[in-house]
Amino acid sequence: MRSNVLARALVSTTAVIGLAAGGLATSGTGFAASGPAAKAQSATILATNNLGLSSTQAKYVQCFMRDAPASYTGGIDGQLGTNSWKAMQRHLRAYWDYNDSIDGDPGANTIRALQRMLAFGWDYNDDIDGDPGRNTKAAFKRFANDFAFTYPC
Numbered sequence: 001m002r003s004n005v006l007a008r009a010l011v012s013t014t015a016v017i018g019l020a021a022g023g024l025a026t027s028g029t030g031f032a033a034s035g036p037a038a039k040a041q042s043a044t045i046l047a048t049n050n051l052g053l054s055s056t057q058a059k060y061v062q063c064f065m066r067d068a069p070a071s072y073t074g075g076i077d078g079q080l081g082t083n084s085w086k087a088m089q090r091h092l093r094a095y096w097d098y099n100d101s102i103d104g105d106p107g108a109n110t111i112r113a114l115q116r117m118l119a120f121g122w123d124y125n126d127d128i129d130g131d132p133g134r135n136t137k138a139a140f141k142r143f144a145n146d147f148a149f150t151y152p153c
Helices: 002-032 036-047 055-064 082-095 108-121 134-145
Strands: none
Touching: 055 082, 055 134, 082 108, 108 134
């Protein structure tokens, strides 16, 4: 019986030491990942969202947003990433009652303001609910296509 208790204690101690060593081995990686480069990378990955637009349609939207108040200065690459959504949020703040932060995240508040805009002139006739569903995406495509004449900008 005493040998079983000793064996369990030895296995438990070995496991704790192994976990601690593993934690120390990865702590440098975890610490390095919290730097500015890692934050920029994760923000780009999270915020790239074309909401169903093709890359060509996204380019139309980026061209549209070059003007004030959106003042988009990023590349016309067809990817609605953080800078594109920040510009869209500036536009929505100026005209469509967006009152959240300019963070480049196309979250529910951004989508609600976008839906208000799309309801005005792009046949969006669904709820203003912050859900980028099928009708929101279809109206956003109509919006993008209306600015095809501005490309290349």
